[in-house]
Amino acid sequence: MRSISKVTRGAVLVLTPFLCGPAFAAIALPSLPVSISTQDDEEEIPDKRDEVKALLVDLKGQVKKRGTEDEAAKATIETLMAEFEKSGPKDRKSIVKGIADCFKQKRGHSDEKGYDNNLYMAAAVSLSFMGPESVKPLAKLIGDKKHRANLELQARIIQSLGKTKSEDAVKPLLDLLGHKDYQIEQAAAQALGNFAELKEKPRKVVFEEVLKALMSAYNNKEADTSNQQPEVHKRYDAVSSSMVTTLQALSGHEEGTPPQWQTWWNKNKRADWSELDD
Numbered sequence: 001m002r003s004i005s006k007v008t009r010g011a012v013l014v015l016t017p018f019l020c021g022p023a024f025a026a027i028a029l030p031s032l033p034v035s036i037s038t039q040d041d042e043e044e045i046p047d048k049r050d051e052v053k054a055l056l057v058d059l060k061g062q063v064k065k066r067g068t069e070d071e072a073a074k075a076t077i078e079t080l081m082a083e084f085e086k087s088g089p090k091d092r093k094s095i096v097k098g099i100a101d102c103f104k105q106k107r108g109h110s111d112e113k114g115y116d117n118n119l120y121m122a123a124a125v126s127l128s129f130m131g132p133e134s135v136k137p138l139a140k141l142i143g144d145k146k147h148r149a150n151l152e153l154q155a156r157i158i159q160s161l162g163k164t165k166s167e168d169a170v171k172p173l174l175d176l177l178g179h180k181d182y183q184i185e186q187a188a189a190q191a192l193g194n195f196a197e198l199k200e201k202p203r204k205v206v207f208e209e210v211l212k213a214l215m216s217a218y219n220n221k222e223a224d225t226s227n228q229q230p231e232v233h234k235r236y237d238a239v240s241s242s243m244v245t246t247l248q249a250l251s252g253h254e255e256g257t258p259p260q261w262q263t264w265w266n267k268n269k270r271a272d273w274s275e276l277d278d
Helices: 050-063 070-085 089-104 118-127 135-141 151-163 167-174 182-195 200-223 230-251 258-268
Strands: none
Touching: 050 070, 050 089, 070 089, 070 118, 089 118, 089 135, 118 135, 118 151, 135 151, 135 167, 151 167, 151 182, 167 182, 167 200, 182 200, 182 230, 200 230, 200 258, 230 258
């Protein structure tokens, strides 16, 4: 069986343009270590530091300037990302809250330019590096009334939730499968691909739910033989690739069509996947 390689948190993040419409603009991030390390219990971590408090005061002031200081705010967020790794639990909590509070600020929207997501995207990306502390704030932002219509931002938030790789993120992501907006379902399916390192039992649960969503989209598409429901075809075309990629990541296996994946699952759902030949 093909082994599943461990994915580390890299220093450069590339936003995948998985939504229909304009691709995401690249967001510059600081040069971070390969991974955010777990705090060492044997070494006392500085906490409640004045420099973190000062940065959070700066950020709060910058984001209240109605967008005129969003570039400065993004720079402060980058600095806070670097501070997060070397922070104690109280500072980590404060950093996550300070960045999550950016979403409380209103930014512009127009029919011509769409949403002004400059600040929001930077905040969402930064929170993806701050799990597990950032899991609850990110989950609360999904479907939040201030941002629910902003599908591009919602998809980025969902992706960030998955990138935390926290097990607490799994249920909120599974709950989005079958969402009325296929862009949200697509983002959730893609985000669930980050959990290839879960223990086998919960990983199989995720696999089965993604497979059910894939088969639902596939069966709806196949049932529309006269092409009278273009929306079901659009949904399948949008979600199927992300779902198949996630099934591959979770199982370490490759199949072709959705029915072939269903056959493989029926045969191997009780097997020890670590002992299967690919």
